Amino acid sequence: MVSIGDPHLWADVFPDDLVPAIIDVVLDSWKAFPAPAPDALEVPITREFHIYLRRHKDRTKLPFSIMVEPDEIDPETGEQLGRIDLRLHHGYLESVYFALECKRLNVVADGKRSSLAGKYVEEGMVRFVTGKYAQGLDKGGMVGYVMDGKLDDAILAVKEAVEKKRELLKMGKKATLDESSLRPSVKQVKETKHRQAKRPFLIHHIFLPVG
Secondary structure, eight states, X not given: XXXXXXXXXXXXXXXXXXXXXXXXXXXXXXXXXXXXXXXOOHHHHHHHHHHHHHHHHHHTTOSOEEEESOEEEOTTTOOEEEEOSXXXXXXXXXXXXXXXXXXXXXXXXTTEEEOOHHHHIXXXXXXXXXXXXXXXXXXXXXXXXXXXSOHHHHHHHHHHXXXXXXXXXXXXXXXXXXXXXXXXXXXXXXXXXXXXXXXXXXXXXEEEEOO
């Protein structure tokens, strides 16, 4: 089969060199984003944040598009697997993208704080590991909205939740939530490594403080 256009745009994985730009556009857009209400839910936060992400991406002329809540369809069966919160596309293949799954952390209700780190792992990270999202790809991202603004507490809770679920997450016996290899000096950016049948999978974690 003869491909038309730049062969790099037919690659079967999302370009590694665009991931730092994704991290930066998320962090920079959040600085301009009006703080959500403490009881705001993740879906409306993400829908509104998407507007700021798209504006910043266009202003900085980054070569990818950003979709909010697109359906994820199984390429073999046509079955709807779910909806990815944010999906970033570069290139010609619709099956190649960088997904961002968004979850709330440190939610305070009636004066009590719930870390929700367990849900972050089991209803977020696991979707990448099982291939429900980013099937056949090698990387994706998690965004944690830290609703009480306490980043250190939220990151520690996620780290502990990750370590408790290493087997479920297909991680090594001593694997954990590591500092980012791309932004090691930024404490709110982390990464985790996972074993996959086709290729290893890397999840980039971005923690965003509310307030």
